[in-house]
Amino acid sequence: MPTPPAQPTGELRREQLLNAADRVVQREGPGASMNAIAAEAGITKPILYRHFGDRNGLIGALTERHTSGLLAAVRAALNEPLERRDRVEHVLDTYLAAIESRPQVYRLLTHPEAGDPTGAGSALAPALRQIAEEITKAVQTQVDLGADGPLLSETWGRAVTGMVLAAGDWWLEQRPCPRARMVQALADLLWGRLAAAGDLPGAVAAAQPAPPPAEEPAGEPAAEQSPRTG
Amino acid sequence: MPTPPAQPTGELRREQLLNAADRVVQREGPGASMNAIAAEAGITKPILYRHFGDRNGLIGALTERHTSGLLAAVRAALNEPLERRDRVEHVLDTYLAAIESRPQVYRLLTHPEAGDPTGAGSALAPALRQIAEEITKAVQTQVDLGADGPLLSETWGRAVTGMVLAAGDWWLEQRPCPRARMVQALADLLWGRLAAAGDLPGAVAAAQPAPPPAEEPAGEPAAEQSPRTG
DNA sequence: ATCGGCGTGTTACCTCGGGTAACATCACAG
DNA sequence: CTGTGATGTTACCCGAGGTAACACGCCGAT
Numbered sequence: 001m002p003t004p005p006a007q008p009t010g011e012l013r014r015e016q017l018l019n020a021a022d023r024v025v026q027r028e029g030p031g032a033s034m035n036a037i038a039a040e041a042g043i044t045k046p047i048l049y050r051h052f053g054d055r056n057g058l059i060g061a062l063t064e065r066h067t068s069g070l071l072a073a074v075r076a077a078l079n080e081p082l083e084r085r086d087r088v089e090h091v092l093d094t095y096l097a098a099i100e101s102r103p104q105v106y107r108l109l110t111h112p113e114a115g116d117p118t119g120a121g122s123a124l125a126p127a128l129r130q131i132a133e134e135i136t137k138a139v140q141t142q143v144d145l146g147a148d149g150p151l152l153s154e155t156w157g158r159a160v161t162g163m164v165l166a167a168g169d170w171w172l173e174q175r176p177c178p179r180a181r182m183v184q185a186l187a188d189l190l191w192g193r194l195a196a197a198g199d200l201p202g203a204v205a206a207a208q209p210a211p212p213p214a215e216e217p218a219g220e221p222a223a224e225q226s227p228r229t230g
Numbered sequence: 231m232p233t234p235p236a237q238p239t240g241e242l243r244r245e246q247l248l249n250a251a252d253r254v255v256q257r258e259g260p261g262a263s264m265n266a267i268a269a270e271a272g273i274t275k276p277i278l279y280r281h282f283g284d285r286n287g288l289i290g291a292l293t294e295r296h297t298s299g300l301l302a303a304v305r306a307a308l309n310e311p312l313e314r315r316d317r318v319e320h321v322l323d324t325y326l327a328a329i330e331s332r333p334q335v336y337r338l339l340t341h342p343e344a345g346d347p348t349g350a351g352s353a354l355a356p357a358l359r360q361i362a363e364e365i366t367k368a369v370q371t372q373v374d375l376g377a378d379g380p381l382l383s384e385t386w387g388r389a390v391t392g393m394v395l396a397a398g399d400w401w402l403e404q405r406p407c408p409r410a411r412m413v414q415a416l417a418d419l420l421w422g423r424l425a426a427a428g429d430l431p432g433a434v435a436a437a438q439p440a441p442p443p444a445e446e447p448a449g450e451p452a453a454e455q456s457p458r459t460g
Numbered sequence: 461a462t463c464g465g466c467g468t469g470t471t472a473c474c475t476c477g478g479g480t481a482a483c484a485t486c487a488c489a490g
Numbered sequence: 491c492t493g494t495g496a497t498g499t500t501a502c503c504c505g506a507g508g509t510a511a512c513a514c515g516c517c518g519a520t
């Protein structure tokens with residue numbers, strides 16, 4: 001029985017197919033098979049391939065749908081007129097709220113792998129690459145880092161993205177605390193609390209009398225809290 | 231002509247097979263096929279499956295080989311008797327030196343995916359999970375974080391691991407600077423340089439007269455460098 | 461010496477997922 | 491009525507993980 005209900009055509013049909021794919025991914029996570037998606041759409045594989053070329057095309061299109069929203073939210077948070085610490089917290093909270101609201105979708109955005117034999121394994125998925133670039137741009141335009149600005153902002157963009165990705169994944173799986181507390185924990189880390197905190201009694205410490213074991217220059221005897229320029 | 235040169239047996243043979251697998255992964259990256267590995271070893275697939283059960287078994291065994299070294303190095307660095315900042319730099323340098331020295335091997339450790347349809351997509355590979363746990367343990371035993379210690383150290387372990395993973399991957403691909411500079415950039419981030427740096431002229435800032443756009447409490451008007459407790 | 465067990469190896473096959481070729485159908489424009 | 495462009499189909503190819511079923515060689519026990 002071919003085409004009893006006249007299917008929409010062109011771009012409309014494509015949207016329908018993406019909706020079906022969305023449902024399957026929502027249900028089975030990334031790595032859903034093309035067959036499964038086709039079945040969900042009530043059709044067979046070749047149609048999917050006509051519309052999207054290959055699997056990457058499909059999940060790419062599916063990804064873009066959701067990336068734009070997340071990216072816009074993060075970008076907006078990065079430009080919120082707040083004190084810097086509050087702005088950072090706002091960005092962190094925005095991301096965590098997003099992955100919390102629809103975990104499967106953001107698993108797709110953050111770990112779209114599932115059979116990708118590209119020799120060059122880049123850690124950050126496209127969506128996260130874009131987020132990293134947003135952070136880099138924000139740091140570059142908002143924070144005065146002197147001559148090291150370009151390098152530091154690029155590095156920090158990736159670093160912060162990876163940090164929040166890993167911490168966010170763990171938080172999603174374990175739910176060790178409410179979201180606000182997670183935001184504080186990460187912001188505290190970025191705010192140098194690791195540097196400011198005191199030593200614990202039995203902890204290892206810089207050997208005062210004997211010279212350190214000659215592996216790195218080890219520089220000055222003590223580093224105060226204010227960061228070095230490197 | 232079966233068995234003209236008497237092959238070693240048992241554990242020895244297993245090591246040989248792992249050597250072959252190592253060579254293939256070195257050459258083709260993770261995602262190398264079982265057929266390719268078998269061919270490199272001069273045999274056929276079923277033998278590999280007899281020794282390692284399935285693909286996960288093989289890459290697991292292969293991974294453990296290298297994980298121990300990296301893990302030991304990181305653990306040692308975490309307990310080096312240095313000033314805290316120098317210790318952190320030492321850890322960062324240890325990791326970056328490792329991934330620099332044998333990129334393909336550490337790509338295997340950090341991104342072993344390549345076809346892993348496990349529904350629960352955990353971001354951190356086993357090797358990185360172990361590193362995160364080491365960091366957590368070190369923070370917990372060395373740094374005085376008060377009542378928040380357990381949560382913060384766990385969070386920070388994952389966060390720092392993800393941060394160095396993402397930044398390290400980017401650094402390996404782009405080589406934007408020598409290793410020492412990368413170490414400084416990351417240590418500076420962890421040392422609160424983002425909090426300490428000044429504003430740039432045209433940057434967005436907290437709106438003094440008008441109230442902020444009513445989305446988060448936004449707390450005190452200004453946060454000094456010393457971190458809040460959360 | 462011989463028999464069984466173990467570890468070695470093989471060929472041939474199964475399943476599943478991505479991807480493609482060739483063909484059938486409808487609808488609409490000229 | 492015919493061509494074009496969309497829809498859809500069945501049937502196939504290929505590569506990768508994984509599994510029988512079978513064959514050889516060694517070595518120790520009876």
